[in-house]
Amino acid sequence: MNDxxxxxxxxxxxxxxxxxxxxxxxxxxxxxxxxxxTERATLRLLGISxxxxxxxxxxxxxxxxARELLPGGIMRPFVDLMIQTGKNAQQVAEGxxxxxxxxxxxxxxxxxxxxxxxxxxxxxxxxxxxAVRARRNELVAETGEAVKPYVYVIVAxxxxxxxxxxxxxxxxxxxxxxxxxxTTAQSLLDYVPFGETTEGFGGTYATQENFRxxxxxxxxxxxxxxxxxxxxxxxxxxxxxxxxTMGALERLDMMLNDSMYGIIFRNINMRRTFVDQYLxxxxxxxxxxxxxxxxxxxxTTADAFEKGFTVVSSDFINEAFALRANLEPxxxxxxxxxxIDPAKPDQVVYQIADAQLVRQLFPGYxxxxxxxxxxxxxxxxxxxxxxxxxxxxxxxxGQEIMLLGMLTEAxxxxxxxxxxxxxxxxxxxxxxxxxxxxxxxxxxxxxxxxRANDQLQKAAEQLEHVREIGLFTALEEGEFADVKRDPRGGxxxxxxxxxxxxxxxxxxxxxxxxxxxxxxxxPAPGASIPAAEGGH
Amino acid sequence: MVIRPxxxxxxxxxxxxxxxxxxxxxxxxxxxxxxxxxKLGFHTVAIAECKAIDPQYTLxxxxxxxxxxxxxxxxxxxxxxxxxxxxxxxxxLIKDKLGRKLSVVGAAIESDAxxxxxxxxxxxxxxxxxxxxxxxxxxxxxxxxxxxxxAQLVKTALERDADVxxxxxxxxxxxxxxxxxxxxxxxxEAEGVRERFVLIVGGPRINNAFxxxxxxxxxxxxxxxxxxxxxxxxxxxxxxxxDS
Numbered sequence: 050m051n052d053x054x055x056x057x058x059x060x061x062x063x064x065x066x067x068x069x070x071x072x073x074x075x076x077x078x079x080x081x082x083x084x085x086x087t088e089r090a091t092l093r094l095l096g097i098s099x100x101x102x103x104x105x106x107x108x109x110x111x112x113x114x115a116r117e118l119l120p121g122g123i124m125r126p127f128v129d130l131m132i133q134t135g136k137n138a139q140q141v142a143e144g145x146x147x148x149x150x151x152x153x154x155x156x157x158x159x160x161x162x163x164x165x166x167x168x169x170x171x172x173x174x175x176x177x178x179x180a181v182r183a184r185r186n187e188l189v190a191e192t193g194e195a196v197k198p199y200v201y202v203i204v205a206x207x208x209x210x211x212x213x214x215x216x217x218x219x220x221x222x223x224x225x226x227x228x229x230x231x232t233t234a235q236s237l238l239d240y241v242p243f244g245e246t247t248e249g250f251g252g253t254y255a256t257q258e259n260f261r262x263x264x265x266x267x268x269x270x271x272x273x274x275x276x277x278x279x280x281x282x283x284x285x286x287x288x289x290x291x292x293x294t295m296g297a298l299e300r301l302d303m304m305l306n307d308s309m310y311g312i313i314f315r316n317i318n319m320r321r322t323f324v325d326q327y328l329x330x331x332x333x334x335x336x337x338x339x340x341x342x343x344x345x346x347x348x349t350t351a352d353a354f355e356k357g358f359t360v361v362s363s364d365f366i367n368e369a370f371a372l373r374a375n376l377e378p379x380x381x382x383x384x385x386x387x388x389i390d391p392a393k394p395d396q397v398v399y400q401i402a403d404a405q406l407v408r409q410l411f412p413g414y415x416x417x418x419x420x421x422x423x424x425x426x427x428x429x430x431x432x433x434x435x436x437x438x439x440x441x442x443x444x445x446x447g448q449e450i451m452l453l454g455m456l457t458e459a460x461x462x463x464x465x466x467x468x469x470x471x472x473x474x475x476x477x478x479x480x481x482x483x484x485x486x487x488x489x490x491x492x493x494x495x496x497x498x499x500r501a502n503d504q505l506q507k508a509a510e511q512l513e514h515v516r517e518i519g520l521f522t523a524l525e526e527g528e529f530a531d532v533k534r535d536p537r538g539g540x541x542x543x544x545x546x547x548x549x550x551x552x553x554x555x556x557x558x559x560x561x562x563x564x565x566x567x568x569x570x571x572p573a574p575g576a577s578i579p580a581a582e583g584g585h
Numbered sequence: 586m587v588i589r590p591x592x593x594x595x596x597x598x599x600x601x602x603x604x605x606x607x608x609x610x611x612x613x614x615x616x617x618x619x620x621x622x623x624k625l626g627f628h629t630v631a632i633a634e635c636k637a638i639d640p641q642y643t644l645x646x647x648x649x650x651x652x653x654x655x656x657x658x659x660x661x662x663x664x665x666x667x668x669x670x671x672x673x674x675x676x677x678l679i680k681d682k683l684g685r686k687l688s689v690v691g692a693a694i695e696s697d698a699x700x701x702x703x704x705x706x707x708x709x710x711x712x713x714x715x716x717x718x719x720x721x722x723x724x725x726x727x728x729x730x731x732x733x734x735x736a737q738l739v740k741t742a743l744e745r746d747a748d749v750x751x752x753x754x755x756x757x758x759x760x761x762x763x764x765x766x767x768x769x770x771x772x773x774e775a776e777g778v779r780e781r782f783v784l785i786v787g788g789p790r791i792n793n794a795f796x797x798x799x800x801x802x803x804x805x806x807x808x809x810x811x812x813x814x815x816x817x818x819x820x821x822x823x824x825x826x827x828d829s
Contacts, residue, residue, distance in 0.1 A: 218639040234696040234732060250696060250761050315698070316730065350704055423701070427807065459807075460789075466605045469638040531708070 054405055054491055054501050060509045061410060064365050067512035071520050072369035075323050082324045083552065085544035086239070088112050088123040090290035090328055094174040094556055095127075095138040098257065100243045107142040108291070109240045114145055115152040120549040124556075128170060129155040129163040138170070164553060171555035175335060178297045179565065182337040185277075185300055186569040188268070192277040194571035195225035198443060198451045199279065200475055201417075205230035205462045207249035209259045213266035218465060220270045220278045223472040226303060226450065228281035229263055230462075231255050236286025236315050237540060241295065251462070255282050255292055260299035276574035279303055281341070284329045285311055287541050289322075293329035297336035303382065303450075304333055306340040308370040309363065312524055313532045314346050318542035319524050323370075330374030331560045337569070340376065341450065342367040345386030345419035347530040353388035353423075357403050359529055360385045361508035362515070364407060368414075375561055378413045379568045382450055386419035387439040395496065397438050402500035404446040405491075410505075418443045420454030429456040433474060440478035445486050451475060587654035598651040600627070605644050610637035618645040627651055663794040665803050670816045672716060679723035682823040688725040689718060689818065690742045691751035692733035695765040699755035700731045702787055706751065706811050715811040724815075735769045742782060748822045751814070754788040762790065763799070770800040783821050785814065
């Protein structure tokens with residue numbers, strides 16, 4: 050299947066080399082900077098949680114209190130204070146919040162001791178993540194593994210308990226992955242809310258407690274169905290690495306985690322986002338989490354037929370950053386989408402070309418294919434057919450994570466029955482066409498092969514241009530999604546710090562060293578409880 | 586003239602339904618669904634499908650007939666009937682009658698992170714084969730994007746001496762759009778600058794009557810094209826200009 054289309058291998062190499070150079074350039078910026086959320090994630094990795102009397106997370110209180118110290122890294126002064134007071138991390142954080150303790154520069158003679166202790170604590174923190182990952186492996190082996198493509202659906206009621214009920218219903222109907230959409234604008238909060246929540250707008254707050262509640266619901270229904278149900282959330286926005294930390298501890302299985310999405314679509318400062326995505330991805334890598342990238346969004350602003358190649362370019366860039374953050378190919382769910390105008394003649398032919406191109410460029414990657422949204426009509430019957438063609442394109446081109454379209458996409462967050470109908474649609478198409486792709490070949494030099502090579506060529510040219518001008522400038526000039534961003538503008542720029550010469554954060558090394566490898570594996574899913582067949 | 590739903594014969598009143606009841610599927614589920622539709626006033630109800638979509642929920646697909654009818658002439662409302670012009674005519678109208686560029690500022694306000702609506706109307710490329718406002722040579726169009734605080738939108742509109750403020754509200758869960766839209770109006774009125782702007786709102790849950798009730802000059806619902814908005818803007822700004 051991976052040589053189904055004859056792609057120009059030289060152009061593939063050119064594109065990948067350019068993306069690699071682009072990422073290397075940015076990686077230098079990443080190494081020279083830290084951010085407030087990077088340091089807060091570090092504190093969370095030490096096990097600190099909770100909020101003060103006005104609901105500000107303790108990690109924010111500590112980071113704000115120690116703002117002057119952040120260029121050197123929070124770990125050395127924080128662990129030194131632990132040593133001086135004989136308290137654990139949580140107690141020190143509480144002491145700082147209460148105003149009883151203060152962080153300060155560590156005198157030279159205490160540095161070595163603080164660093165040694167910090168390195169040991171980092172190893173303990175990482176061991177907690179490893180234990181969660183091992184537990185996932187056990188559960189998948191015990192419960193059973195879903196058959197790919199994974200059926201991915203969204204819940205978004207705002208109430209975590211309602212979400213849990215809907216997620217269980219979706220799993221029973223056949224969903225393999227449940228994503229809990231976040232409440233509108235959470236990506237722009239410079240802190241992570243705390244505790245269970247029952248109100249949100251257009252989604253549900255990502256909190257550690259909500260993660261835990263949903264995880265429990267999915268484990269329950271997974272055991273009932275004999276199929277491990279994966280949980281997805283968003284390590285994105287102003288708190289990328291903090292949410293990655295929470296997800297690693299609460300056994301999320303997937304995270305939306307794009308290297309550029311926040312910059313382009315949420316106007317978060319680019320210098321910050323590149324730094325933030327690095328630690329968030331190191332954590333996801335360690336936790337055995339599959340990341341999903343957000344290229345589908347490009348096609349909601351730019352035209353999918355004209356600018357389809359920007360998705361390919363961005364996939365190469367996301368791949369390059371992901372590999373630098375230690376993610377293994379099976380963890381890199383690069384995104385693309387079915388967004389060409391259905392009114393365009395041969396729409397599906399072009400969609401197949403684009404989807405097959407991405408499939409062949411990234412073998413072994415669990416590609417995430419996103420459904421039609423931009424042109425979904427209010428006519429739900431027509432919309433259901435468009436979704437069917439999306440499902441067809443997905444199975445025919447070997448996509449692995451299928452975010453299902455909803456017939457009511459244009460109208461409202463999915464009703465219980467919408468999700469059911471959508472899963473039925475997908476299951477029918479997947480099973481009825483499962484072996485089709487292996488039975489047919491693409492016409493050499495035909496429309497599909499030509500379109501794929503054309504998009505590849507344009508992507509390579511774009512990547513070479515971006516390498517030439519640098520990614521910061523490219524984002525400034527609107528290379529992606531037709532959106533232009535100011536390198537010094539956007540949200541969160543005030544939280545970016547150039548690191549001091551003696552910057553110290555042992556988590557970076559601890560996260561990289563001695564990690565587990567490979568995807569969880571389990572038996573084929575057990576017989577799910579069939580929905581009772583109705584009569585008249 | 587009173588009309589009724591048309592299935593395959595005039596006045597047969599046939600309608601189709603799909604809905605879910607929170608009950609486990611059982612042998613009597615079909616009758617529960619049937620009697621529910623009869624309670625709504627439908628008769629000759631046929632349950633086409635009735636099945637568990639979960640142990641606790643049953644989905645119905647059904648048909649029923651109604652005797653109710655409606656006379657379209659008796660339906661009255663506040664509809665915005667735009668005299669739609671083409672791209673060249675709109676630019677021509679502004680150039681000839683206003684004699685300067687028409688300035689418009691647009692945004693999705695407050696917590697709304699969705700730019701799909703404002704982009705469809707304003708971005709160069711446009712939507713449904715229509716160019717967006719940024720493409721109009723006689724317009725000075727600025728799309729601020731999403732999550733713009735009301736105060737920032739008003740400040741920008743004042744700085745640019747805008748003729749039109751275009752607001753999009755897509756996310757409407759729990760009616761938060763009403764709160765945001767009211768907030769904008771209150772701010773503009775508090776600044777004493779209400780008369781300076783043609784205020785337009787668009788979104789999937791917006792209609793003209795509702796927009797006017799909130800204090801806007803016009804409201805556009807789903808399926809609105811840039812041409813409709815541009816035509817209205819040009820005509821309204823020119824009308825005000827000529828009146829003043």
